[in-house]
Amino acid sequence: MRLYSAQAMREADQRATALGYPSLVLMDTAGRRTAKRLLQHYVGRKIAVLCGKGNNGGDGLVAARWLAYWGHPVAVYAAEGQEGDAATMRAALQAHGLAIAPLSSWEPENHTVVLDALFGTGLRGPLEGFYKALVEKVNRSGLPVVAIDLPSGLPYQPHIRADLTVALGGLKPEHLFYPHRSACGRIVLDSIGMPPRALDNPELPELLCQASMRPLLPIRPGNAHKGAVGRVLVVGGHRSYTGAPSLAALGAYRSGAGLVTVAYPADCQVNPPLEAVRLPLLEWNTTHLQTTRAEAVAVGMGAGEGGMEAALAALGLQKPTVLDADALQDKVLQAYRKAGLPTVLTPHPGEASRLLGLPSEQIAHSPLEAAQALARRYPGLVVVLKGGPTVLACLPPQTPTSQPLLAVNSTGNPSMATGGMGDVLAGVIAALLAAGLSAWEAARLGVYVHGLAGDRVSRTGLLAHEVAEAIPEALKQLGSGVVRDFWEPGFY
Structure with missing residues (x-):
């Protein structure tokens, strides 16, 4: 096993695409696996899915689509301006008739679990302004939080304090090193179907297991x-x-x-x-x-x-x-x-x-x-x-x-x-x-x-x-x- 930096994971995604594995399939698999994991731990809950603009937000939109398809109560709050695969997944979600509300309208009172799909790996600095306030609101709510790949905001402050983190494709340094590991809660390592050749990188740190x-x-x-x-x-x-x-x-x-x-x-x-x-x-x-x-x-x-x-x-x-x-x-x-x-x-x-x-x-x-x-x-x-x-x-x-x-x-x-x-x-x-x-x-x-x-x-x-x-x-x-x-x- 290897430990993947944000850059190494991006390169793995690119290699998978070059090998003929579509990025949309990777995103769909990531969202579906996350939805399954959420239901294993929090079945029967009213789920609020908070989606950012990037690929992490796209994973959240996919998870929401599958949760709704399986008949679970879900409300989606997403940022505007999504592009690429995330925009495609937004359209697919809307095709299922599920409404998408602005992120700014989310309030914790009507939900019993939060799916954090705001930000994944690769943040270049601490969250500020609206997103800083949103993360702090999530933490104050006391609701259980499931994070996709990483709790949003890591490795900086403030960040989401998750109860469960679904690590996608491979583990990242934040999943291993304290104090960041404490913010992840329980960690599940899940595949997104990426070809093994795409993940293979002997220059990355070995993870002893x-x-x-x-x-x-x-x-x-x-x-x-x-x-x-x-x-x-x-x-x-x-x-x-x-x-x-x-x-x-x-x-x-x-x-x-x-x-x-x-x-x-x-x-x-x-x-x-x-x-x-x-x-x-x-x-x-x-x-x-x-x-x-x-x-x-x-x-x-x-x-x-x-x-x-x-x-x-x-x-x-x-x-x-x-x-x-x-x-x-x-x-x-x-x-x-x-x-x-x-x-x-x-x-x-x-x-x-x-x-x-x-x-x-x-x-x-x-x-x-x-x-x-x-x-x-x-x-x-x-x-x-x-x-x-x-x-x-x-x-x-x-x-x-x-x-x-x-x-x-x-x-x-x-x-x-x-x-x-x-x-x-x-x-x-x-x-x-x-x-x-x-x-x-x-x-x-x-x-x-x-x-x-x-x-x-x-x-x-x-x-x-x-x-x-x-x-x-x-x-x-x-x-x-x-x-x-x-x-x-x-x-x-």
């Missing part, structure tokens, strides 16, 4: 033993952060690592899981770390001012590595880049801000762009920019002028914003690296499973160790193919 993540799960043979399924070395800890390496070790074990060793400063009271091997050290150096065997390393969790020294010592092991927290320093990342090792870095927006020299607010506001900037700065390394949702990026070193690979996670929830959650994630990804996955595969699967575990326990409490404990069930759920994506499937 169970269909693409399930094949990445490592296969554990029947004669497996602890030395054959992946050994992980966790390097971190500080007097003030003794829990971080322990959480990373727990995340690694719960993700299938056969043996985990925790290396930490000898003056710290680190208490790793009972099953872990303890390696207290007086100083960070490669020789001391080489006393244990590992297929992958996670370094930096809670390391404090020793983060750089610990990471450079771990570099000497020449193993696939996850760099987290205090290991995320430019000198360290440049060294790993030059070494050419499979490496995953897992910054949160504050750490990304320091690495890029940009305000953290800018990172949080534009995570796709920030992840790409990190990937270009550290080609060959896999970037996991944690957030709501997490974004992954990587620029293959052999093609430094190409577009970075991009992926957006679809699991997880805001309740996971608690201390230690990133430490668990580092351990999860390290275990998958140790199991033989590539850095890009391990990062994508690790982020997805970590978020899925968070979704499993979100109703009962959400401490980092609780998420770690839920990872085996999340892996089992993914392996059985019964994961429900956050969006409802449509009529694909």
Whole structure:
């Protein structure tokens, strides 16, 4: 699956038309599917359809026509000046004898549900004047709102606050990224019959979902033993952060690592899981770390001012590595880049801000762009920019002028914003690296499973160790193919 910008969706429409799929058919399908979805949730209601001038308004006119054809009470309020396919659909609606009232005449008192077909993707600025006032009136009405494709006004303020959004053709960034996702309510992803070739665009961000993540799960043979399924070395800890390496070790074990060793400063009271091997050290150096065997390393969790020294010592092991927290320093990342090792870095927006020299607010506001900037700065390394949702990026070193690979996670929830959650994630990804996955595969699967575990326990409490404990069930759920994506499937 891919995540579609407004421009990418327009290009898909154009490709479909060029392939011989009429744009009127696309619009008719979009409106009909929206009408069906509305009736699934709000059957028997008095429906007010609010239509703008563009294609989104055309979709609304089609939906109104089908609703009326199926015998449901519907009133249409539309803007004047519609052109192209929308004008054609307006005429088709009038041919059915359904009156169209001016948008300015809509009042909420006579209706029990609103179909928002004012604006879709591609707004170039906030709504003003009449449309601003109309959106605010809809929100004040308290009526349930079904939005076609996107709640009108997104990604700006003000915007419609929808109870249900019917995403057409593909998901858009506003369906994934907070705070815009909160305005969408429940999300249904529905097809509009577009030819698959028209939608195919490998340059768009991948949307992580169970269909693409399930094949990445490592296969554990029947004669497996602890030395054959992946050994992980966790390097971190500080007097003030003794829990971080322990959480990373727990995340690694719960993700299938056969043996985990925790290396930490000898003056710290680190208490790793009972099953872990303890390696207290007086100083960070490669020789001391080489006393244990590992297929992958996670370094930096809670390391404090020793983060750089610990990471450079771990570099000497020449193993696939996850760099987290205090290991995320430019000198360290440049060294790993030059070494050419499979490496995953897992910054949160504050750490990304320091690495890029940009305000953290800018990172949080534009995570796709920030992840790409990190990937270009550290080609060959896999970037996991944690957030709501997490974004992954990587620029293959052999093609430094190409577009970075991009992926957006679809699991997880805001309740996971608690201390230690990133430490668990580092351990999860390290275990998958140790199991033989590539850095890009391990990062994508690790982020997805970590978020899925968070979704499993979100109703009962959400401490980092609780998420770690839920990872085996999340892996089992993914392996059985019964994961429900956050969006409802449509009529694909």
